[in-house]
Amino acid sequence: xxxxxxxxxxxxxxxxxxxxxxxxxxxxxxxxxxxxxxxxxxxxxxxxxxxxxxxxxxxxxxxxxxxxxxxxxxxxxxxxxxxxxxxxxxxxxxxxxxxxxxxxxxxxxxxxxxxxxxxxxxxxxxxxxxxxxxxxxxxxxxxxxxxxxxxxxxxxxxxxxxxxxxxxxxxxxxxxxxxxxxxxxxxxxxxxxxxxxxxxxxxxxxxxxxxxxxxxxxxxxxxxxxxxxxxxxxxxxxxxxxxxxxxxxxxxxxxxxxxxxx
Amino acid sequence: xxxxxxxxxxxxxxxxxxxxxxxxxxxxxxxxxxxxxxxxxxxxxxxxxxxxxxxxxxxxxxxxxxxxxxxxxxxxxxxxxxxxxxxxxxxxxxxxxxxxxxxxxxxxxxxxxxxxxxxxxxxxxxxxxxxxxxxxxxxxxxxxxxxxxxxxxxxxxxxxxxxxxxxxxxxxxxxxxxxxxxxxxxxxxxxxxxxxxxxxxxxxxxxxxxxxxxxxxxxxxxxxxxxxxxxxxxxxxxxxxxxxxxxxxxx
Numbered sequence: 302x303x304x305x306x307x308x309x310x311x312x313x314x315x316x317x318x319x320x321x322x323x324x325x326x327x328x329x330x331x332x333x334x335x336x337x338x339x340x341x342x343x344x345x346x347x348x349x350x351x352x353x354x355x356x357x358x359x360x361x362x363x364x365x366x367x368x369x370x371x372x373x374x375x376x377x378x379x380x381x382x383x384x385x386x387x388x389x390x391x392x393x394x395x396x397x398x399x400x401x402x403x404x405x406x407x408x409x410x411x412x413x414x415x416x417x418x419x420x421x422x423x424x425x426x427x428x429x430x431x432x433x434x435x436x437x438x439x440x441x442x443x444x445x446x447x448x449x450x451x452x453x454x455x456x457x458x459x460x461x462x463x464x465x466x467x468x469x470x471x472x473x474x475x476x477x478x479x480x481x482x483x484x485x486x487x488x489x490x491x492x493x494x495x496x497x498x499x500x501x502x503x504x505x506x507x508x509x510x511x512x513x514x515x516x517x518x519x520x521x522x523x524x525x526x527x528x529x530x531x532x533x534x535x536x537x538x539x540x541x542x543x544x545x546x547x548x549x550x551x552x553x554x555x556x557x558x559x560x561x562x563x
Numbered sequence: 564x565x566x567x568x569x570x571x572x573x574x575x576x577x578x579x580x581x582x583x584x585x586x587x588x589x590x591x592x593x594x595x596x597x598x599x600x601x602x603x604x605x606x607x608x609x610x611x612x613x614x615x616x617x618x619x620x621x622x623x624x625x626x627x628x629x630x631x632x633x634x635x636x637x638x639x640x641x642x643x644x645x646x647x648x649x650x651x652x653x654x655x656x657x658x659x660x661x662x663x664x665x666x667x668x669x670x671x672x673x674x675x676x677x678x679x680x681x682x683x684x685x686x687x688x689x690x691x692x693x694x695x696x697x698x699x700x701x702x703x704x705x706x707x708x709x710x711x712x713x714x715x716x717x718x719x720x721x722x723x724x725x726x727x728x729x730x731x732x733x734x735x736x737x738x739x740x741x742x743x744x745x746x747x748x749x750x751x752x753x754x755x756x757x758x759x760x761x762x763x764x765x766x767x768x769x770x771x772x773x774x775x776x777x778x779x780x781x782x783x784x785x786x787x788x789x790x791x792x793x794x795x796x797x798x799x800x801x802x803x804x805x806x807x808x809x810x811x812x813x814x
Contacts, residue, residue: 322687335687388690413688420683437587485691486674487681488597518598519591527681528597528674530701531769537693546778552598553775559593559602 316342317403320411321356323368326424329431333424335413345404349392350375350382352403353414369427375399377540380475383482384428385415390479390538397477397540417482421489421524434524435476435492441520442513443496445505458504468502471495473541483538486527491535493517494547497554511558518555597674598773604670605770607663612767612793614660615759619800622737625813629734636733668709675702697765704758711755718748741808749805760798764790 318341326333340356347355350372357367373381377400386392392401406412414428422430460468472495480491497514500506506513529548536545593599621639624632642652691699717723719736726748727739741749767790768777777783807813 324687385686385688388686388688389692415686415688418682418684418686420681424684433585437585440587441591485694486678488678515593515596516591518593518596519588522597523586523588525681527678528601529773530674530678530698531765531772532695532698533693534691544780545772546780546783549772549775549777549783551775552601552773553778555593555596555598556602556775559599563593 316344317406317408317410319343319352319406319409322411322413323428324415324424325368325427326416327426329423329425333427335415343403345402347403348375348399349384349386349401349403350399369425369429371429372399378475380477383417383430383432383477383479385413385417385482387413390417390482391477391540395537395540395542397475400540417478419478419481419487419526421487421526422478422481430478432476432478434526435478435489437524438489438493438517438520439476439496441516442509443500443517445500445503446509447505460503464502468499471543471547472499474499474539474543475541477540479538479540480535480543481526483534484527484529485532485534486530487525488527488529488535489521489524490529490548490551491539491543491545493521494549494551495543498547498550501550501554510554511561511563514551514554515558515563518551597677600670600674601773603666604674605773607667607670608766608770610659610663611667612763612797614656615797615801619797622801622804625734625737625804626807629732632734632737633732664709664712668705671702671705695765697761698769700758700761701765701769704762707758708755708762711751711758714751715755737804738808738814741805743809746809749809752805753802756798756802759801760794763794763797766790767793 319339321338321340322335323338324333325336338356338360340352340359343352343355350370353368353370360367370384371381373379375382377397380397382398383391384398386398386401391398392405394401394405416422416424416428417430417432419430421434422432425431474492474495476492478489478492481487481489484490497517500513501510531545531548533545536543621635624635639653640650644651697704714724718725718740719733722729722736725736726745727736727742730736730739739745741752768786771777771786771789772783777786804813
């Protein structure tokens with residue numbers, strides 16, 4: 302096979318040939334639709350986002366509007382690059398889209414790319430969605446209130462090793478929204494559970510514990526996310542492998558807050 | 564507590580989506596949350612698990628013969644006499660079950676509707692990787708079980724549906740109904756038991772998770788195993804009766 306016009310000349314002869322079906326939407330107010338693109342000369346060593354960059358160069362060369370998609374660090378730590386790839390959040394590997402490489406796909410593949418689908422994540426343009434509902438959930442209690450000043454002596458508040466490990470493991474959540482995208486109910490329970498567990502394991506998180514869970518869940522419901530049915534699609538899609546037991550912790554904290562009259 | 568009006572971008576049925584409006588809700592209550600609905604579903608589900616366990620135990624009395632079975636059924640009505648009136652315990656159980664089904668179904672339909680509103684624009688391609696078949700069947704399986712329970716009450720309790728003829732003896736009702744000539748009844752009951760097994764398999768696990776009892780990998784495994792165990796024991800125990808009658812082991 303040969304590369305067609307539009308791509309740079311160094312991506313020549315034997316690259317992968319792909320059919321891409323991509324959601325295009327001009328702005329939040331205009332209804333979108335799936336569009337088909339053909340791309341040749343894709344190197345298996347490209348990341349998925351680099352493949353989209355090549356497609357955009359081709360579109361630019363053809364005088365078409367490039368496809369809008371989110372990306373920032375491109376090293377798997379920022380959580381910006383959320384894409385639904387062939388029906389899976391971040392594609393078939395347990396990683397972020399930027400760390401997914403084209404070698405995962407085969408020459409001649411048809412790849413469907415959609416934005417995260419949730420009414421609480423409205424589409425801004427093409428594949429970009431507004432995830433500020435996550436920020437507002439965090440604003441409702443995903444923090445600890447402390448007096449600022451010089452850093453306290455590290456050993457003044459001791460944390461058991463098990464608690465510190467669990468808190469750290471779930472604090473790795475990057476807020477990418479894959480859990481919501483993968484959930485058949487459009488629930489953000491895994492995202493909330495990660496923060497509830499992270500702060501609930503630490504001594505500093507105890508003072509605001511009841512109010513935190515009630516206010517965060519209240520905002521979650523207000524944003525229009527769905528309820529959890531404990532199916533586990535969220536955890537399977539999570540690039541940071543946050544375990545399902547954070548949702549159990551979330552439920553337990555809410556039940557405790559209920560008992561305390563919150 | 565009053566909810567402020569929701570920004571139009573979140574309302575279902577809108578053809579025009581708009582950017583999320585930064586509204587922070589105040590005065591959230593734990594009892595008004597989706598998790599409270601889930602807790603209601605879990606607790607009422609536990610009531611049903613307790614009930615079907617006892618019901619299955621009672622059904623197995625069929626293997627002890629007509630006298631034992633009918634005596635058991637009669638004793639359910641005289642249980643607790645003279646402290647309780649005739650049928651007192653039975654009616655208490657029925658009221659608890661009725662309240663539970665109302666709560667269980669209300670929570671289920673409310674969350675089902677909410678899940679629909681949470682994603683009004685569906686995916687073109689969607690690939691589930693972690694869901695069990697049982698978890699996917701929870702909602703429609705639950706509706707099927709609700710319809711089955713109504714049919715079951717019309718069949719054995721009120722005898723409105725009486726393929727084997729109306730009789731005073733509960734034992735005869737059972738044996739007549741599952742005779743080979745009414746094979747379709749056996750099919751209906753066995754299908755219902757498949758639905759029950761699947762509902763229990765995911766329901767036990769999901770209730771454990773909702774009640775916050777599965778905070779480690781080991782406890783998650785145990786909750787899943789408990790779901791499979793209860794599904795097999797309860798649905799299997801129920802299925803023994805019609806199968807044994809069909810095969811002529813009980814007459």
